[in-house]
Amino acid sequence: MLNDMRNYSKKIRWGLGLFSLILLLLASCKKDKYYFDGGKSDPNFKGTMLQYLQSKPVQFDTIAQIIKIAGLEKEFQQDELTFFAPTDQSVRSALKNTNNYLYQTGKDTLKVLTDIRPQIWRKYLMMYMFKGANRMKDYYQLDINLKSVYPGQNYYSYNNVIFNIGVIFDDINGIKYAGYRHLTIGYVTDLNKPTDSWVSADISSSDIKPLNGVVHTLNTNHIFGFDYGFVYDVYAGK
Template identity: 45%
Template sequence: MMNKLTLKAIILIAVSTVLFTACQKDKYFFDSGTQKGTYNGSILAFLKSKPVYFDTLTRVIQIAGMNDVFDKDNITFFAPTSSAIYKSVKGLNAELRQNGKDTVSKLEQIKPEAWRELLSLYVFKGTNKLKDYPQIDTLNMAAFPGQGYTTLSGRTMNIGVLFNDAGSVKYAGYRQLYISYIPNYANPKVGLLNAPVASSDIAPTNGVVHVLAQEGFLVIPGTTSVWKSKHNFGFSTNLFINTVQSYGILPVTP
């Protein structure tokens, strides 16, 4: 009996250790609800500290000439990951190739003005955490529409917190922040381009960061699981392409 109890105790300790270690890894990128999410440095420093997720994003911030905004200003930033930027650039190159034009091989070929306009869609003055936003129900916008917030560039975006269900109890489950691009201001509740947040309320010294979802498994009944894209930089590939082309693309320089 003693040996069995000792064995069970050892197994329990081992499992607890593994779970604790797993919770510590990349702690700011999991919706565990157990992290304070503070970071002793600016938003720009935080992004640079996570190159796996944000190396391309920090390059884009530099090209756009917005380092000071992310390093000094008090802002709320819905941070797209590098993979979101890659997907949009890939879509741009497909469009250029289809029209017999030279493709983009360097981020610097996209003009700073275009990067600034696109990045500004994700930046808001002041500090807002998840608790500061109203409820949104994407299936019942009449009751819970979220709310419009003005970006750094002056465009209105819709932001809200989705209250998920807990079994049969409506709105009693976990809460997830969403930011949405409004295509048509004449009908602002229709056709929103929604971007879910993977990890909210990360608090560097000069504001708040909400990290947008990257990729996730989409399970289709009767098939194998496939990767599904969560977000494209600019909220859609077409918006990204149109913005970049409106400013023109620079030729490749040696």
């Protein structure tokens, strides 16, 4: 009797283990289709760029609010533009840094987004906005270690700040430039050294196409404003 019970218990554990494995494999298959097969997802969004951002509250709820505070709703609804979209996490990190600085210097900290002047939000959002609808295929190749051959290309943002934008071609299995391709954008901090003074940000997803342009999403570890100028501008404007 005891042996029968042990055998029965083993069968149950084996069955549960097999069932869990099947569920895991099914989940992996679904995840693979989403993450690895670009043909399975539709990059087109049937709405304006502002509507697209509003439809992704986890990533862009704060960004959508800032667009309204900055008075840029018309541009995000009507202009044909390319937006290198910083995520809400980037903004939250910037606000945390700002509040730390305000606290240390004896100024009142920020409570709500409207505590920051619209002109400051406008200035920094426009750094991420570019005229025209450019997908990854529209940008030149960039090799950080061989800029003389593959330099990317410089572009002016909406507020005439210069950025270098390019596509990095990774190596694979010893074959140069044959691997994964991804966009990067670099803020040119010193015009006297236009190829050596970049603050760069990588793009986590690219080529989302609302009706009036293209959205490329920046990595969540990106610093909003590309450096700490945002913190100092908020401090000076308080």
